[in-house]
Amino acid sequence: xxxxxxxxxxxxxxxxxxVLCRPIYGGNIGSVCRAMANMGVSDLxxxxxxxFDRVEARKMACWAGDLIEASRAVATLDEALADCALVFGxxxxxxxxxxxxxxxxxxxxxxxxxxxxxxxxxxFGPEDDGLSNDDLxxxxxxxxxxxxxxxxxxxLAQAVMICLYELYTAGGTFEAPxxxxxxxxxxxxxxxxxxxxxxLLAIGFMQPDKARHMMLGVRRIFARGALSExxxxxxxxxxxxxxxxxxxxxxxRPADPPR
Amino acid sequence: xxxxxxxxxxxxxxxxxxVLCRPIYGGNIGSVCRAMANMGVSDLxxxxxxxFDRVEARKMACWAGDLIEASRAVATLDEALADCALVFGxxxxxxxxxxxxxxxxxxxxxxxxxxxxxxxxxxFGPEDDGLSNDDLxxxxxxxxxxxxxxxxxxxLAQAVMICLYELYTAGGTFEAPxxxxxxxxxxxxxxxxxxxxxxLLAIGFMQPDKARHMMLGVRRIFARGALSExxxxxxxxxxxxxxxxxxxxxxxRPADPPR
Numbered sequence: 235x236x237x238x239x240x241x242x243x244x245x246x247x248x249x250x251x252x253v254l255c256r257p258i259y260g261g262n263i264g265s266v267c268r269a270m271a272n273m274g275v276s277d278l279x280x281x282x283x284x285x286f287d288r289v290e291a292r293k294m295a296c297w298a299g300d301l302i303e304a305s306r307a308v309a310t311l312d313e314a315l316a317d318c319a320l321v322f323g324x325x326x327x328x329x330x331x332x333x334x335x336x337x338x339x340x341x342x343x344x345x346x347x348x349x350x351x352x353x354x355x356x357x358f359g360p361e362d363d364g365l366s367n368d369d370l371x372x373x374x375x376x377x378x379x380x381x382x383x384x385x386x387x388x389x390l391a392q393a394v395m396i397c398l399y400e401l402y403t404a405g406g407t408f409e410a411p412x413x414x415x416x417x418x419x420x421x422x423x424x425x426x427x428x429x430x431x432x433x434l435l436a437i438g439f440m441q442p443d444k445a446r447h448m449m450l451g452v453r454r455i456f457a458r459g460a461l462s463e464x465x466x467x468x469x470x471x472x473x474x475x476x477x478x479x480x481x482x483x484x485x486x487r488p489a490d491p492p493r
Numbered sequence: 494x495x496x497x498x499x500x501x502x503x504x505x506x507x508x509x510x511x512v513l514c515r516p517i518y519g520g521n522i523g524s525v526c527r528a529m530a531n532m533g534v535s536d537l538x539x540x541x542x543x544x545f546d547r548v549e550a551r552k553m554a555c556w557a558g559d560l561i562e563a564s565r566a567v568a569t570l571d572e573a574l575a576d577c578a579l580v581f582g583x584x585x586x587x588x589x590x591x592x593x594x595x596x597x598x599x600x601x602x603x604x605x606x607x608x609x610x611x612x613x614x615x616x617f618g619p620e621d622d623g624l625s626n627d628d629l630x631x632x633x634x635x636x637x638x639x640x641x642x643x644x645x646x647x648x649l650a651q652a653v654m655i656c657l658y659e660l661y662t663a664g665g666t667f668e669a670p671x672x673x674x675x676x677x678x679x680x681x682x683x684x685x686x687x688x689x690x691x692x693l694l695a696i697g698f699m700q701p702d703k704a705r706h707m708m709l710g711v712r713r714i715f716a717r718g719a720l721s722e723x724x725x726x727x728x729x730x731x732x733x734x735x736x737x738x739x740x741x742x743x744x745x746r747p748a749d750p751p752r
Binding site for chain 1: 555598
């Protein structure tokens, strides 16, 4: 019925299941599939879903349409959750039975730890009303996504995305593409600044007696951000070119004064 | 043209502007509005947007339709960014000019700090291709949302949501509804356990010579999770009722043995 799926190579098969309880809109179901693919989760169960718009679902799933096909539709929450050791329900509403919530970031380490040895369900309610009290009774823990008091209810697929994003981030496997050029060291930067001083004098930006003072300002500008070795090479190229150009101009000055 | 907007009371007017560059789909524009309202941001500029589906936009905006009406449409990115001190572009693609990225969580403190004294733009590209190299040239910094290598490109509104959610979370103003009942202290829990021991003996769950051993198991069960004072009161109520019921049964035993 529900074989282990590894739709996305490179992502370890996780024990995370997304359960949508009585979802209404095909577009949202498709968006949930895309969010799952973005965050490397592939086990989707639809509990008590009506006859949703499959064309809209596939449109919003974009390149994650295979997750719609691989999803499992069951009639009841009990069926969706039967083989899950822990159930985390997402709720934005307050109320007596909805107080013991924690944010997805707070829960993430617990969820990941549990998912290493068991199946963990993240349960999301229908678009109009969210999880009912009966649904909540099936949850072991509740997730509350931080949101504005003025409009706390997120779109279904947005709520799924935030939860899965927090799990993906907490997994710590992602590395942003790093700058390939290493940071320039002090020696390189000093050589660059010496060349700039020479060039700024040559082009007449400053007079020798003011150079020391003006260069403090120039140094401050270049110190505002981290400079890579590539950056320093570009800056030295600029100074060299300015020096060369001003020497050319100096040679030509009698005939062709700078305007 | 673009007055200070405070659509969402309780949210401090932030210097965060969302700029959608050449967005295509009305549904995504509406979803962006809802995400902005969820995360307390209200300044939306559409740069070079075509003739998008406004019915679909209003449908997906849900209760944040006022943000569509309040959004500003301009022809070019330059107009959208002219009054912004810093521009952060979101990109999922790699490439020579896309290496110096950091995650939205890494950037969040810098963005919030800058937004206290200036306007900061978060720039998102069109649904089909994302930001072009020309668009990127207008960005001071690049954001890369952590995502699966198998399918790294998020839906436009999902990308906006993750970035704004990180800013909202980093703002530190949100407090999840906390459990009202404080945690039970050791003394309360020991009184509860004493009552349970008495009740478990009374109902014949264990014999006196095994009670010490059995109670270690019961203690372990109750120690697995944090117990509030309310929880302990409920558990003491159960034990008292069991005691009362077994005394009743003992009194009636000759006439009405327990089944």
